[in-house]
Amino acid sequence: MRIEGHAVCLPADIDTDQIIAGRYLRTKDRSVWKRHVFEDLDADLAERLDGAVIVAGKNFGCGSSREQAPVALKVAGVRAIVAPSFARIFFRNAINIGLPLAEAEILCNDGDRVEIDLSAGMITIAGKTRDIRPLSPRMLEMLAAGGLVSHWRQKR
């Protein structure tokens, strides 16, 4: 499974309140989340997310269990997230909705070309290739299917 996109660099400890604030959760309209993603962190960030690979510091997605956070990133056009570590609920949520994650610590400049080969466990950023911590076979299978719901429907 291969993903590529332009790097959007973010710091460590990005919490789910920063990804999508609590005041926008009471809706099923995903365009609301797309519009307000990262609003309190940087109001201009949303525009740069289409086709992006987020490259963040450690502990990305900490805080609440709100699945609207990875959904907001996905509907905003984020193709994958790379970070040295993820908060565990965010990690499961992202895989479950078909948003690929890669655990790696890499240097990031905004706009760098990022290529990820999840099956091979490799990432290339600005021409430099390195290993990522491999995902479990179960997670790779889920991502390949596009998330838990389609994986579930395929199996039954």
Add this chain to the structure above:
Amino acid sequence: MPSLSERILAGVAGEYVDREVDRAYVHDGTGVLTYETWRALGTGEVARPSRVYVLFDHIVPANNSTTADLQHELRNFALFHGLQFSDIGGGICHQLMGEGIALPGEIIAGADSHTCTLGAFGAFATGVGATDMAAIVASGMTWFRIPDTIGLIFSGTLSGGAEAKDLALTYVARLGMDGATYRALEFIGDGVSSLSMDSRLTICNLSVETGAKTGMFYADQVTREYLMAYGQETAIQDPPDRTYNQEYPFDLGAIEPVIAVSPRVDTIRPVDELAGIPLDQIFVGTCTNGRYEDLSRFAAVVRGKKVKVRTIIGPASRSIMSKAARTGVLSDLIAAGCTILPPGCGPCLGAHMGVIGEGEICLSTSNRNFRNRMGVGGEIYLSSVATAAASAIRGEITSPGGMV
């Protein structure tokens, strides 16, 4: 010897296992997306309706038509499928599950990060997202990676103005916001027996703020007596005679009143160092500190006095509110000028009742002080109930020393 997580999940750390979930719950915030995803699965089935709980607490009563419509839909789902349902006013999901439902040794999944609160009973309780929960509702099962365990070894007893919340903030600061990511915490040692169930619930509640999957106490005589009052006869879990790869000792007698300053839970300062900072709002409540012990402690300080800053009290459940009414705690709070909310999460997540304005500072007994969480441009400082009470009387951050 195996950790409590390894015992309950029946495997060894690092292993991936599929397990039946003993109890699963959602609230009105995460329930909507869970229901939507469950419908997308297309099975139309709820595996074990008697083990699935829908508990309204996040925006209660509904604040506008959109929320009302979403709650209406979720309520109908719960009632149609015969799920265990608590409507507005019942209380916070974690508290309700802690009133004689969650039991030692159980595997519990909740669609909320603070599900780890129930580790206080010696259960393996952890937060999941809506899609995981939808699959649990449909199948009764989920997968876990059995976590490594970090031991927090307690000795001595809390003293002076310090309470369980100060201990909790202190260990979060020691471990850091991601110090326990993918791992579980176990609270053991001689100091444990002096901690009430209410205190243990507070201590476990904060474990997710270190990134932990859960934080657990071994069920002991205190647990047993607490559950007995709810008619639950439970066994004691013997703590292991073991060491941990990572251990942190805590002398409870040395714990001081602290405040976690905006915007990080792991950044604490002694209350004394912050004394005098003027406050715009005080909030006492939530799944962290909205229990009877908390309300009672607050009332003991403000009884017969007037609060000097707007003060919001949110009892964590109807039974807590009811007990506070019976014992006179509630009327003491009202007489002191506090505003009482219906049982629920109140303003903690910034969506409802008690949102703060730009430039305002709220001293809160909740568990998160993230930027803008309780209102855009507002700052949240986290403290114990005793610190909140002393501060309410002065209208500024005040050390609880001598007032409790």
